[in-house]
Amino acid sequence: MVKMSRWSPNARGRLEQAAYELFLDKGYEPTTVADIAKRAGLTERTFFRHYADKREVFFGGAAALQEELLRALDGAPPAFSAIEAVRIAVEAMSKLMHGRRALSRERQRIVAAHADLRERELIKRATLTAALAGALQRRGVREPAASLAADMGMAVFHVGFGRWLEDPAGRELVDVVHEGFDQLKAVASGI
Amino acid sequence: MVKMSRWSPNARGRLEQAAYELFLDKGYEPTTVADIAKRAGLTERTFFRHYADKREVFFGGAAALQEELLRALDGAPPAFSAIEAVRIAVEAMSKLMHGRRALSRERQRIVAAHADLRERELIKRATLTAALAGALQRRGVREPAASLAADMGMAVFHVGFGRWLEDPAGRELVDVVHEGFDQLKAVASGI
DNA sequence: CTCCATGATGGCAGTGACTGACATCAATCA
DNA sequence: TGATTGATGTCAGTCACTGCCATCATGGAG
Structure with missing residues (x-):
């Protein structure tokens, strides 16, 4: 049976996805971590629980x-x-x-x-x-x-x-x- | 004739010196840019006119x-x-x-x-x-x-x-x- | 001599990255 | 049933860094 969380799944992936979209759209610097988190349906604080800093989201691979x-x-x-x-x-x-x-x-x-x-x-x-x-x-x-x-x-x-x-x-x-x-x-x- | 400034000479060198002393004393992170500037007899704002960021003071050579x-x-x-x-x-x-x-x-x-x-x-x-x-x-x-x-x-x-x-x-x-x-x-x- | 441009600095208010501490609450397990 | 866990939210705070404007000796133009 699939485990159901009360949270939407794959928060990390959503953050990465959101970050790429925003970076491509308005550029790296103008994009704030709050922007990324918001687009992923999360908060800034949670972003920093998945990535040590704003740059790390680029180097998941x-x-x-x-x-x-x-x-x-x-x-x-x-x-x-x-x-x-x-x-x-x-x-x-x-x-x-x-x-x-x-x-x-x-x-x-x-x-x-x-x-x-x-x-x-x-x-x-x-x-x-x-x-x-x-x-x-x-x-x-x-x-x-x-x-x-x-x-x-x-x-x-x-x-x-x-x-x-x-x-x-x-x-x-x-x-x-x-x-x-x-x-x-x-x-x-x-x- | 040597040009006399109204400011103490070699501000940049004083900043570097102060930074090294503080880094050796209390470590890199706990030392704030304001600390460095103060010890050099300058302000934080002036530090950033000589060095692009806090790290740069380490790489003058x-x-x-x-x-x-x-x-x-x-x-x-x-x-x-x-x-x-x-x-x-x-x-x-x-x-x-x-x-x-x-x-x-x-x-x-x-x-x-x-x-x-x-x-x-x-x-x-x-x-x-x-x-x-x-x-x-x-x-x-x-x-x-x-x-x-x-x-x-x-x-x-x-x-x-x-x-x-x-x-x-x-x-x-x-x-x-x-x-x-x-x-x-x-x-x-x-x- | 007067006036103005220059250049290094100070002061100050802001933005944004990042952190620590505590609260929440569904799922899970004893 | 009740305790625990774990991902999340909330909030206040620090600090690196920036923009803008003020200051004020110096040096040169007139």
Whole structure:
């Protein structure tokens, strides 16, 4: 039997939905948290029970990315080098963006326009990087190789992501990222 | 002849000094901007004329780093590969930290303890990275090699910086970073 | 010399993000 | 039946940050 609450279900999702609608409509800054809560049929106070702050509502998907990243890394053959394992993990994460290019571009447009949101995005990236480095260490990779490999992998992802959004050929992110690792190797071989 | 102002000189420096003293004394969050301004003999309103926000007072040195980074990159021999040029630039920037290890460690302790400040630090790093990538492009390096090389260089700096702060041997940052580039090459050769 | 523009500052009233404390009340469970 | 739980509401408060206007030495134009 389905549990019935006295509250409308999925408050968190309604808040996220309301936030996106309002951000697209009148922009990020002019939209107050009270506006978002009102549109979701809730109060400002309740918004802050679901999201630590106004920006967080934009980054609900980060947890799923991290799960996939770590899951894939753990699945990489033990014989793989650090950077090969990172490549597997980052490419697996990239597959999650399949079919989301238009959405991603909209979102990126908003994030790029607001320093607040860019800061938050960078911290999400740093968190992913640290998680990746930690998982590499548990795999037996020593420092600073683990941190460097993690940073390099996330750099390839980040650069690839930006190119994917602009790619006129409409390739898949996985493919852009895959190629990025080859380019990384080429650049590094210049030392 | 020296210009005499009716105001005490170096308001900006006094604000920075006051902020550090208060942050070390009672911590970052409990210190209000009004506290800082008062200690500097100014008002809150004036604080915000010198610093865009409360965090910015912590990152006054970033501009000097960027100048040195770009200056050194422009001075690198044209025949150098992208990553070699980046190495020159990042190592030059690293030299600016000479003799500042104790200070840096204090500062890092505060920054690490506050998500706000970590976010701001990441944006400073991203700004440096973007500036470096742009300078590489003006040098003739194409994308995505320029962005990848810039990201790799900043990753080496970042990882090296962390190791430098903890290094029991007390080596210079330049040396830690120099070694970091070799380790980067080793990691990348694993692809 | 007079007057005016400049520029760093102060004062003040506001907005909006975020927090702590307490109340509410349907569902659930002992 | 009665206690507990958990998501929510209400309210007052703090503090970062902004806009607007006033102040007032300095320096230059006339």
